[in-house]
Amino acid sequence: MTDVPSAAAEVSTDANTKRRQIRPKAERRRQLIDATIRCIARHGLSSVTMQMVTREAGLSVGTANLHFESKDNLLRETLRFVAEEYHHGQIKIMEGSDIPDLGKRLDALLDFQLGRGVTQRQKMSVWFAYYGEAGARPVYQKIVSTVDRLAAQKLEVLFASIVLEGGYSGVNARELATGYSALIDGLHLGLLVTPRELSKRRARSVARDFLRRAFPQHIS
Amino acid sequence: MTDVPSAAAEVSTDANTKRRQIRPKAERRRQLIDATIRCIARHGLSSVTMQMVTREAGLSVGTANLHFESKDNLLRETLRFVAEEYHHGQIKIMEGSDIPDLGKRLDALLDFQLGRGVTQRQKMSVWFAYYGEAGARPVYQKIVSTVDRLAAQKLEVLFASIVLEGGYSGVNARELATGYSALIDGLHLGLLVTPRELSKRRARSVARDFLRRAFPQHIS
Amino acid sequence: MTDVPSAAAEVSTDANTKRRQIRPKAERRRQLIDATIRCIARHGLSSVTMQMVTREAGLSVGTANLHFESKDNLLRETLRFVAEEYHHGQIKIMEGSDIPDLGKRLDALLDFQLGRGVTQRQKMSVWFAYYGEAGARPVYQKIVSTVDRLAAQKLEVLFASIVLEGGYSGVNARELATGYSALIDGLHLGLLVTPRELSKRRARSVARDFLRRAFPQHIS
Amino acid sequence: MTDVPSAAAEVSTDANTKRRQIRPKAERRRQLIDATIRCIARHGLSSVTMQMVTREAGLSVGTANLHFESKDNLLRETLRFVAEEYHHGQIKIMEGSDIPDLGKRLDALLDFQLGRGVTQRQKMSVWFAYYGEAGARPVYQKIVSTVDRLAAQKLEVLFASIVLEGGYSGVNARELATGYSALIDGLHLGLLVTPRELSKRRARSVARDFLRRAFPQHIS
DNA sequence: AATGAATGAGGGTTCATTCAT
DNA sequence: CATGAATGAACCCTCATTCAT
Numbered sequence: 001m002t003d004v005p006s007a008a009a010e011v012s013t014d015a016n017t018k019r020r021q022i023r024p025k026a027e028r029r030r031q032l033i034d035a036t037i038r039c040i041a042r043h044g045l046s047s048v049t050m051q052m053v054t055r056e057a058g059l060s061v062g063t064a065n066l067h068f069e070s071k072d073n074l075l076r077e078t079l080r081f082v083a084e085e086y087h088h089g090q091i092k093i094m095e096g097s098d099i100p101d102l103g104k105r106l107d108a109l110l111d112f113q114l115g116r117g118v119t120q121r122q123k124m125s126v127w128f129a130y131y132g133e134a135g136a137r138p139v140y141q142k143i144v145s146t147v148d149r150l151a152a153q154k155l156e157v158l159f160a161s162i163v164l165e166g167g168y169s170g171v172n173a174r175e176l177a178t179g180y181s182a183l184i185d186g187l188h189l190g191l192l193v194t195p196r197e198l199s200k201r202r203a204r205s206v207a208r209d210f211l212r213r214a215f216p217q218h219i220s
Numbered sequence: 221m222t223d224v225p226s227a228a229a230e231v232s233t234d235a236n237t238k239r240r241q242i243r244p245k246a247e248r249r250r251q252l253i254d255a256t257i258r259c260i261a262r263h264g265l266s267s268v269t270m271q272m273v274t275r276e277a278g279l280s281v282g283t284a285n286l287h288f289e290s291k292d293n294l295l296r297e298t299l300r301f302v303a304e305e306y307h308h309g310q311i312k313i314m315e316g317s318d319i320p321d322l323g324k325r326l327d328a329l330l331d332f333q334l335g336r337g338v339t340q341r342q343k344m345s346v347w348f349a350y351y352g353e354a355g356a357r358p359v360y361q362k363i364v365s366t367v368d369r370l371a372a373q374k375l376e377v378l379f380a381s382i383v384l385e386g387g388y389s390g391v392n393a394r395e396l397a398t399g400y401s402a403l404i405d406g407l408h409l410g411l412l413v414t415p416r417e418l419s420k421r422r423a424r425s426v427a428r429d430f431l432r433r434a435f436p437q438h439i440s
Numbered sequence: 441m442t443d444v445p446s447a448a449a450e451v452s453t454d455a456n457t458k459r460r461q462i463r464p465k466a467e468r469r470r471q472l473i474d475a476t477i478r479c480i481a482r483h484g485l486s487s488v489t490m491q492m493v494t495r496e497a498g499l500s501v502g503t504a505n506l507h508f509e510s511k512d513n514l515l516r517e518t519l520r521f522v523a524e525e526y527h528h529g530q531i532k533i534m535e536g537s538d539i540p541d542l543g544k545r546l547d548a549l550l551d552f553q554l555g556r557g558v559t560q561r562q563k564m565s566v567w568f569a570y571y572g573e574a575g576a577r578p579v580y581q582k583i584v585s586t587v588d589r590l591a592a593q594k595l596e597v598l599f600a601s602i603v604l605e606g607g608y609s610g611v612n613a614r615e616l617a618t619g620y621s622a623l624i625d626g627l628h629l630g631l632l633v634t635p636r637e638l639s640k641r642r643a644r645s646v647a648r649d650f651l652r653r654a655f656p657q658h659i660s
Numbered sequence: 661m662t663d664v665p666s667a668a669a670e671v672s673t674d675a676n677t678k679r680r681q682i683r684p685k686a687e688r689r690r691q692l693i694d695a696t697i698r699c700i701a702r703h704g705l706s707s708v709t710m711q712m713v714t715r716e717a718g719l720s721v722g723t724a725n726l727h728f729e730s731k732d733n734l735l736r737e738t739l740r741f742v743a744e745e746y747h748h749g750q751i752k753i754m755e756g757s758d759i760p761d762l763g764k765r766l767d768a769l770l771d772f773q774l775g776r777g778v779t780q781r782q783k784m785s786v787w788f789a790y791y792g793e794a795g796a797r798p799v800y801q802k803i804v805s806t807v808d809r810l811a812a813q814k815l816e817v818l819f820a821s822i823v824l825e826g827g828y829s830g831v832n833a834r835e836l837a838t839g840y841s842a843l844i845d846g847l848h849l850g851l852l853v854t855p856r857e858l859s860k861r862r863a864r865s866v867a868r869d870f871l872r873r874a875f876p877q878h879i880s
Numbered sequence: 881a882a883t884g885a886a887t888g889a890g891g892g893t894t895c896a897t898t899c900a901t
Numbered sequence: 902c903a904t905g906a907a908t909g910a911a912c913c914c915t916c917a918t919t920c921a922t
Binding site (some may be wrong): 882883884885886887888889890891892893896897898899900901 | 903904905906907908909910911912913914915916917918919920921922
Binding site for chain 5 (some may be wrong): 680681682683685688719720721722723726727
């Protein structure tokens with residue numbers, strides 16, 4: 001969570017001797033993944049270098065290779081991290097027994113998907129950077145689709161419950177779930193590539209519209 | 221397979237006598253752009269090299285730089301080509317006075333967007349490869365958004381006409397157009413990244429569903 | 441003397457149709473050598489390209505290779521041209537029976553060496569560009585020294601005549617000639633590299649000083 | 661031969677075990693500059709390649725760029741090194757309170773300028789290689805003239821002292837200094853380009869002649 | 881565990897040269 | 902004779918990786 005506070009302790013007792021910091025493995029990995037995300041967002045996946053990432057993380061190149069073995073691996077793990085963060089967030093909401101009202105749960109989902117946390121250009125950039133390469137890299141495809149499939153199933157279940165509850169007829173929950181997921185992806189893309197044309201506000205409004213047309217009783 | 225016809229004539233009558241062919245500038249440019257598309261689709265934008273592209277085109281590295289000055293420029297022009305091809309195709313259909321029936325025009329649009337020509341993995345790969353970099357490359361953003369804006373306007377106009385014709389109430393044509401565009405983009409993404417989960421057939425069905433819910437009288 | 445007049449005839453009778461000009465061999469060679477001199481002066485010997493030279497000459501690359509076979513050869517011939525032009529000018533003055541007065545002949549020589557024609561940055565640049573490479577290129581060394589030796593001999597003869605005429609004692613004409621030549625070369629260098637510190641006027645004054653100290657009766 | 665001592669230690673104790681040696685930055689820089697000097701002398705400034713220099717230095721290309729960023733910079737720093745070495749040597753002698761006798765100081769200067777250390781073809785080659793490009797490269801001009809100006813001033817001061825001490829009349833110290841500097845440059849040039857015609861011995865004799873004529877009481 | 885100097889394969893680009901027109 | 906599109910070797914430079922410290 002607190003990803004770059006380690007710099008605070010940097011001011012060593014000794015003058016300003018750049019000291020060798022020894023830290024737990026997990027912390028180092030997280031520190032490097034965070035730096036990688038920032039770098040991808042700032043410079044694009046194809047321009048990211050190990051130097052760049054390690055400087056951003058305040059570590060040495062050697063350390064990155066020590067913890068991740070190779071650049072390829074660091075990139076892969078970064079994708080896995082972003083993918084899991086995003087999908088676990090969704091899934092938690094969808095399963096979320098803490099929000100009994102299904103309509104409200106939908107609202108919460110939408111807020112998560114297009115709200116502050118996720119739509120940060122940073123995360124979106126990373127997201128689409130990997131999509132861009134996915135066509136040519138089975139590894140990326142696998143990571144994304146593994147995590148995607150689960151989220152898709154949960155969404156389908158949620159939609160099915162709503163259909164049942166609302167007694168909506170002529171609605172295929174599975175088809176609708178696919179459509180909704182695609183819509184969200186497309187809106188993310190719009191926010192990233194044409195931010196001038198599509199505000200976050202409008203994106204949310206468009207997504208709500210979609211849900212309202214499908215589940216009028218659940219969405220105001 | 222061979223969606224790039226110009227490459228076909230390459231196979232010379234003689235064995236593999238590497239002759240120095242002199243050709244018009246436009247042809248060479250097209251030849252190189254086509255090769256670039258194939259390479260991006262096959263290897264990913266970030267792994268494309270000039271060597272790779274020129275070998276694919278059956279030309280020498282020097283020739284590529286002669287006609288495009290730099291790799292950056294070749295990549296930029298390739299994006300421009302793909303973007304224009306896609307959007308001009310859409311626009312022609314949307315304006316298309318050759319299809320007077322608005323519902324049928326919608327169908328034609330959908331067919332174009334998710335049909336054979338566009339959904340080829342090749343073109344999609346290129347498309348998202350650039351999107352992936354767009355966050356960090358204003359030039360790419362500009363090319364895409366310029367061409368995008370026009371298409372968005374035409375779509376809005378088309379939707380507005382349909383709303384008028386059908387007397388649909390409570391429908392905001394602009395919002396709907398944004399949603400539809402996003403949906404299509406999201407479906408493309410799904411076709412590219414999780415082809416196992418989303419067939420082209422289902423993608424089309426999902427998109428039709430969207431339109432049917434909005435314009436029930438126009439879509440069967 | 442007037443070395444770049446050939447460009448005048450360029451304005452063709454025809455509109456501005458870039459016509460294929462057919463010209464005598466000697467004219468083409470001269471045209472290309474002139475262009476080479478200008479390019480070396482402007483960009484430095486190491487940055488000169490065939491493209492650059494031929495564009496400057498208003499000809500095509502093919503033509504240059506047609507007349508000179510290779511870049512190396514063009515460069516060599518250009519050096520030979522500049523070297524001969526300079527040394528023949530000197531020699532003509534030194535032998536010059538048209539100036540019977542030996543003191544005046546010395547003056548004329550100095551004027552030629554540090555006057556308008558030769559001290560043009562253009563010629564000097566070329567001169568030293570080749571000197572710079574001479575250490576590593578025997579061919580250049582040979583061209584320069586061949587032509588140099590003759591001029592040195594003539595200068596020695598002239599100095600010897602003056603010594604005889606003036607009855608200067610304790611003066612070694614050969615040594616003095618070497619010194620004078622070196623002085624002139626050094627002044628050229630100063631004019632080229634540190635034009636701020638050494639004006640053409642002062643250069644002449646310094647050279648006259650040298651001669652005056654050696655031959656007080658001949659130089660006022 | 662080995663005027664660059666630092667290179668001597670290269671021959672490792674072990675056979676040709678190519679070990680990865682880590683060395684202080686200053687040493688690496690010096691090592692590369694020395695190699696650059698040798699390469700320029702051997703092949704000419706325009707033919708020097710990074711490969712060539714680094715092979716000569718026994719290092720990898722990467723290392724050269726690590727310490728100098730670019731070839732341009734390496735070349736620039738090499739010029740600066742040679743220029744400073746030469747001029748600082750002169751200046752030390754001219755200021756040199758360790759040689760109280762002014763005539764002897766002149767002798768020492770001349771010995772330095774035309775003696776073993778400086779007249780080595782190697783250093784001269786470098787010197788004139790840069791002069792050759794100076795016409796087209798302001799950066800080179802600046803480096804040389806900056807360091808030159810100081811030396812010129814010191815020389816003028818020295819000459820003025822001698823004029824005063826010797827009571828020489830009708831001698832302009834400034835003009836004489838310019839002349840002497842030019843003469844030395846010219847002799848260096850002669851030694852480089854026409855070594856057959858001008859021996860080091862004769863060059864020294866010619867320069868002494870110049871000084872003797874100006875300061876007969878100080879030079880025997 | 882951590883560092884960063886050193887490496888060198890591989891990238892983009894330039895440009896002398898060739899040759900079909 | 903003249904042209905300039907085409908070629909590809911060779912350049913400079915970057916950067917993932919290694920390893921002595």
